[in-house]
Amino acid sequence: MCFSERVDYADRYARTFSHISIVSIVSIMSKSRKTRCPKKWIGFGSSCYFLSEESKTWDEAREFCRARGADLVVINTEEENEFISALKKQQVWIGLTDRDLEGTWKSVDGSSLNLTFWGSGQPDDYDAEEDCGETNFEFLGHWNDVPCHLSRQLISLTVILT
Secondary structure (H helix, E strand, C coil), X not given: CECCCCCCCHHHHXXXXXXXXXXXXXXXXXXXXXXXXXXXCEEECCXXXXXXXXXXXXXXXXXXXXXXXXXXXXXXXXXHHHHHHHHCCCCEEEEEEXXXXXXXXXXXXXXXXXXXXXXXXXXXCHHHCCCEEEEECCCCCEEEEECCCCCEEEEXXXXXXX
16 A cells, blocks of 8 residues: 555544444545545545555555555554455555564654554564565454565555645
8 A cells, every 4th residue: 555645534434433334434435525536546534545456565566656656555543444454355565664673663654653453473573584564364454564575466545635
């Protein structure tokens, strides 16, 4: 997933519609906010997401996103994590890495990781080579650390200010 600056309105809607499925929340938010996303991008709150059907390494995925004025997504809310999990029920790259210092996970946008969704026992740096973050398809909604050279699909994220 790719990310750029965002204005987050998900909390307001989540409190009101917490019992409604994520698909319904997306529909409500899209209609009420009238977010205009480029063709083939999907709106959620004030952000637009692009799901690539191509598989790329983490570095290639980030380059792909940045070439489109976006970056790999940094997930900041439970609602956004649920949305992303529902959008693609398989592994996709997210904007997290601990390449600079093992065990110190940083987001590509430089923001603090105040909320994480790591799976049980994750991140584990298996075989001392897992430095990039992905969503985990086995345990939907949880994150996993994997080697950056693996191929995964990606979702690019950019912000549309209305």
